[in-house]
Amino acid sequence: MRNFNKKNIKRRDFVKGIGGVAAVSAVTGFPAIVQAQNTGPIKIGVSSIMSGRVAQLGSSSTNGAKMGVDAFNAAGGLNGRMIELVIRDSKGKPEEAARINRDFINRDDCDMILSLEASTGAFAVQEVVRELGSLCMHCLSETSSLTADPKLRVHNAFRSGRQGAHDAISAGSYAAKIAKEKGLKKWMTVGPNYAYGHDTTKQFLKYLNHFNSDVTLGSQLWPKIFQADYTDVINKILQEKPDAVFTCLWGGDLSSFIEQGNLYGLFDQAQYFCIALADYTTMAAVKQLPTGIHSGNRYVGTFPGSAANAAWEADYVKKFDSRPTNWSWEAALGMQYLIEGMKKTGTSDGAEIAKVLPGMKINSPFGVDGTITMRAEDQTIVEYGTGWGVTQSSQPFMPDVTATDWKLIYELETAWKKEQGYI
Numbered sequence: 381m382r383n384f385n386k387k388n389i390k391r392r393d394f395v396k397g398i399g400g401v402a403a404v405s406a407v408t409g410f411p412a413i414v415q416a417q418n419t420g421p422i423k424i425g426v427s428s429i430m431s432g433r434v435a436q437l438g439s440s441s442t443n444g445a446k447m448g449v450d451a452f453n454a455a456g457g458l459n460g461r462m463i464e465l466v467i468r469d470s471k472g473k474p475e476e477a478a479r480i481n482r483d484f485i486n487r488d489d490c491d492m493i494l495s496l497e498a499s500t501g502a503f504a505v506q507e508v509v510r511e512l513g514s515l516c517m518h519c520l521s522e523t524s525s526l527t528a529d530p531k532l533r534v535h536n537a538f539r540s541g542r543q544g545a546h547d548a549i550s551a552g553s554y555a556a557k558i559a560k561e562k563g564l565k566k567w568m569t570v571g572p573n574y575a576y577g578h579d580t581t582k583q584f585l586k587y588l589n590h591f592n593s594d595v596t597l598g599s600q601l602w603p604k605i606f607q608a609d610y611t612d613v614i615n616k617i618l619q620e621k622p623d624a625v626f627t628c629l630w631g632g633d634l635s636s637f638i639e640q641g642n643l644y645g646l647f648d649q650a651q652y653f654c655i656a657l658a659d660y661t662t663m664a665a666v667k668q669l670p671t672g673i674h675s676g677n678r679y680v681g682t683f684p685g686s687a688a689n690a691a692w693e694a695d696y697v698k699k700f701d702s703r704p705t706n707w708s709w710e711a712a713l714g715m716q717y718l719i720e721g722m723k724k725t726g727t728s729d730g731a732e733i734a735k736v737l738p739g740m741k742i743n744s745p746f747g748v749d750g751t752i753t754m755r756a757e758d759q760t761i762v763e764y765g766t767g768w769g770v771t772q773s774s775q776p777f778m779p780d781v782t783a784t785d786w787k788l789i790y791e792l793e794t795a796w797k798k799e800q801g802y803i
Contacts, residue, residue, distance in 0.1 A: 421464035425484030428496035430469035444708035448715035477501035515730025519714035540714030550784035552587020554768040570627040573602035630656035660703040678706035683781035688745035
């Protein structure tokens with residue numbers, strides 16, 4: 381399917397306009413003009429949250445993308461053509477994300493889109509690329525339905541980020557085991573009040589009950605995304621006195637919740653399961669990280685425990701003088717897929733690259749066995765490292781991670797998709 385964006389319209393009109401002089405084109409250099417259209421920079425539009433409370437999402441993810449771009453350009457690019465990232469701030473607003481990405485295609489003549497948006501923005505971008513047909517790599521959205529739901533899926537959009545359903549299966553199986561060992565029967569949940577929070581919490585509870593039916597659910601609390609004060613949430617937890625609390629708060633929201641909870645001794649009174657805590661930068665942002673919080677891995681240099689992962693982290697730190705985040709590796713992986721697609725096709729044509737990405741397996745420091753596959757059936761990655769561990773108060777904060785078996789993830793994910801009517 382041809383990518384009918386502004387760039388293609390310009391080319392079509394150009395060819396139509398010179399049709400009358402085709403007879404003399406051979407002596408006037410027309411073939412050279414056509415060839416020139418495949419020269420110049422390869423422009424990739426990048427929108428993300430670059431300001432405000434979660435600006436780290438934008439800065440650390442664009443850093444991850446730049447690592448791959450710099451290596452590609454240093455090696456000569458694509459037949460001498462270099463990648464140019466066109467980066468803009470969506471400010472966390474879905475309508476702004478949609479506008480920016482439409483401009484990338486219609487005004488900036490970008491060849492493809494690297495979407496570094498959280499889920500709310502990613503769904504807006506999805507509708508833009510559905511309409512305009514440009515190749516898009518979603519890197520950070522973890523809401524499962526983006527790629528799992530065939531009604532939302534489009535042939536030209538892919539996901540290089542982890543998926544909520546995968547993390548929920550990993551979390552539920554781990555939490556159920558701990559609940560049995562420690563007798564954790566009464567649970568509460570705290571999740572951000574938008575699609576990712578609701579979907580992830582619902583899926584976690586599904587698998588917690590699947591592996592351990594001897595639990596009861598108390599209040600489910602839904603603070604606003606980027607909420608500054610968690611006093612009402614904390615007071616509700618203190619009143620109900622649960623045995624365990626699950627939260628999928630992330631980034632600055634999670635660190636604020638923990639810091640404010642520390643003032644009330646919140647983490648001494650129950651077991652906490654934080655699916656998004658184990659990013660070095662999030663853990664380091666908490667002035668006093670409690671020992672004994674259970675967390676899913678986001679990005680820690682010790683997992684996967686390979687030389688390739690350790691080397692990638694060291695390169696990132698050397699280049700940016702900061703530690704990588706979960707968003708960093710997801711964006712780096714997304715950029716790697718676009719680059720491998722260009723190498724395989726020999727072109728920056730998004731329509732051609734979209735044909736080779738489904739099913740593509742690449743070597744990656746973030747893969748559980750050193751590789752990651754772009755699953756063809758739903759155009760999302762699988763076999764990335766996912767697991768859980770327990771925090772300590774000092775670096776490396778979460779030294780040990782127990783990996784989740786992907787056979788278990790595949791089995792339960794397939795059953796979930798059938799329940800949803802996705803397959």
